[in-house]
Amino acid sequence: MRLVTRAAWGARPSRYELAYIASTGGVKIHYEGTYVPKSLAAADAHATCAGRMRDLQASHLANRQEDYSDIAYNAVVCPHGYVYEGRGPHRKTGANGNSTLNSRDYAVCAMLGNSGLVVPPDAMLDGLVDAITWLRNKGAAGTRVAGHRDGFATACPGDRLYEWVQGGAVRPDGESPQGGTEGEAPGSGIARYQVTINGLRYGYGAKGAHVTAVGEALVDGGFGRHYKVGPGPEWTDADTLNYQEFQLAMGYTGTAPHEDADGVPGEVSLHQLLGKLPGKTTATTVPPFPGRSAFILGRTNPAVVTLDGGLIRKGFTRHHDGNGYQAGPRFTEYTRRNLAEFQRATPALAGDADGYAGPLTWRLLLS
Ligand SMILES: [Zn+2]
Numbered sequence: 001m002r003l004v005t006r007a008a009w010g011a012r013p014s015r016y017e018l019a020y021i022a023s024t025g026g027v028k029i030h031y032e033g034t035y036v037p038k039s040l041a042a043a044d045a046h047a048t049c050a051g052r053m054r055d056l057q058a059s060h061l062a063n064r065q066e067d068y069s070d071i072a073y074n075a076v077v078c079p080h081g082y083v084y085e086g087r088g089p090h091r092k093t094g095a096n097g098n099s100t101l102n103s104r105d106y107a108v109c110a111m112l113g114n115s116g117l118v119v120p121p122d123a124m125l126d127g128l129v130d131a132i133t134w135l136r137n138k139g140a141a142g143t144r145v146a147g148h149r150d151g152f153a154t155a156c157p158g159d160r161l162y163e164w165v166q167g168g169a170v171r172p173d174g175e176s177p178q179g180g181t182e183g184e185a186p187g188s189g190i191a192r193y194q195v196t197i198n199g200l201r202y203g204y205g206a207k208g209a210h211v212t213a214v215g216e217a218l219v220d221g222g223f224g225r226h227y228k229v230g231p232g233p234e235w236t237d238a239d240t241l242n243y244q245e246f247q248l249a250m251g252y253t254g255t256a257p258h259e260d261a262d263g264v265p266g267e268v269s270l271h272q273l274l275g276k277l278p279g280k281t282t283a284t285t286v287p288p289f290p291g292r293s294a295f296i297l298g299r300t301n302p303a304v305v306t307l308d309g310g311l312i313r314k315g316f317t318r319h320h321d322g323n324g325y326q327a328g329p330r331f332t333e334y335t336r337r338n339l340a341e342f343q344r345a346t347p348a349l350a351g352d353a354d355g356y357a358g359p360l361t362w363r364l365l366l367s
């Protein structure tokens with residue numbers, strides 16, 4: 001494959017650190033969806049493709065409504081079949097419509113329009129398969145290939161490219177994308193990936209007393225019918241299937257891997273099951289208060305990452321850029337609003353809930 005790295009196309013740095021993602025169910029295909037000149041497909045037009053990437057990134061960074069931290073796609077493919085590194089593997093996309101959809105699939109965009117260049121050239125289809133294979137091999141993408149319009153109201157990726165997706169996303173010579181290291185039990189569709197919640201791992205193959213505790217809570221709740229020998233310290237398919245029944249009883253839907261009721265815990269369901277979130281840390285030491293000057297709207301300071309960690313642990317993350325609330329060094333209006341909600345919910349702080357941290361807010365948030 002012909003990969004063009006961020007350095008090679010002249011990418012600007014991310015505005016703040018992109019959210020890590022361990023694996024996805026697959027890849028969603030997008031198009032630019034504006035007018036793209038047919039002349040872009042000419043052989044000598046490839047010299048302009050890197051500039052087109054820089055423009056695309058600049059337009060996303062300038063989108064104040066979405067507040068993107070970077071170009072939204074994990075990869076972009078030009079008509080000449082080159083794969084441009086966007087956010088890259090193991091980084092959550094911002095392109096699929098909402099935070100849930102962004103966690104489920106990576107996003108790959110074709111430099112294709114809704115007018116002008118609307119028919120994907122063969123080289124572009126080869127490049128798209130290269131990008132999908134790359135995200136499978138380097139980013140643990142699962143085997144699903146879908147269109148942006150699947151699950152979200154949009155015309156993207158256009159009728160011609162969507163036909164190609166529905167036809168199996170194959171190369172012009174008929175070869176299917178390779179790889180897909182998701183590791184589901186063959187043929188069964190049982191999810192076999194792990195998640196980390198509060199420093200502890202859950203999902204197939206995870207080990208520890210916290211795994212036994214989940215199994216015991218499932219049995220207590222009446223969700224133990226898949227155990228042949230009772231719950232133990234190693235997470236097996238039986239744990240996944242029992243946990244899935246618990247998720248379905250909670251009203252979650254979608255039992256395929258990486259859907260809400262796939263039998264792999266999330267923070268909300270785990271808290272519901274156990275009445276708390278177990279964690280590695282028992283005693284917490286509060287770092288020293290960095291001073292009020294660390295928290296100025298729009299400025300960055302390492303202490304904001306610590307502050308965000310406290311907000312996320314305590315669940316005050318309602319305000320975000322549409323991409324989920326993530327820890328980062330910039331003190332944004334989202335940070336301020338989430339912190340104000342924590343202050344309003346804390347009796348000792350409620351009288352002065354302005355969203356800025358003083359020593360008492362700092363101590364109560366981080367202890
Ligand atoms: Zn799209």
Ligand SMILES: [Zn+2]
Nearest residue numbers: 046049078080
């Ligand atoms: Zn090109």
